[in-house]
Amino acid sequence: MNCIIVEDNEVAAFVLKEYIQQNNTLNLKGVFESGESALAYLETSTCDLIFLDIELKGINGIDFIKQLVNTPNVIITSSERNYAAEAFDFDVADYMVKPFTYERFEKALLKVNKIRESMQAFNPDFFYIKQNNKMVQVFFKDVEYIEAMSDYVDIHAIKDRYVIYATMKAMESQFPKNDFVRVHRSFIVRIDKIKEIRKNELLINEKEIPISRANKDAFLKKVNLL
16 A cells, blocks of 8 residues: 655654554655645655645645545544544544554554455446445445445445445545535435435435535536536
8 A cells, every 4th residue: 555644743754654664565655744745746646545744834734635636545643632523524534643653553554444445446337345244246326325424434325225434535536526426524426316406405315415515516517507
């Protein structure tokens, strides 16, 4: 799993590098002292995981996440606890308060691996998700909407529901962008399943789904309004 560190504290960056070198599943691709330099790197390169500090020089960690286009998994590494609620609003995989042990580091990696294993897309028409120690095939066309549930997501299909350990960011990156749109921090919907669009909500199979102010403009641009 390719990863990068975005950290302006030399000691904290050194500790992370040591932990990464101890773990044979990680491949460190770069260390960046600012969000701007990391964003410049990600314009031409990709990674699977970002270890991100919040209080950076220049743009902070939250603003950095907002500017990511194809969002990989993010683990926050911060000396402050009070950013946690806001960070989890952006579907980070975990939030580690510095200083943290190698055992805590491994625990965060387990969360990332669960997210990566829960959903694996192999085909433009369908994907597989892990359910009860087996891989279940689900067609994208059958999915009506996805709802966030704390550390899990609830995938509502025409006939079934699937609860998996994942983030909404992971769902956004895996699902076809032409067919699905995020309308709220807790909801992603399939566009052709929308029955009605109201002022601040939409209707899918009798389910009323809120449309947030932050997502409304992008949503309206994506649907075909006559």
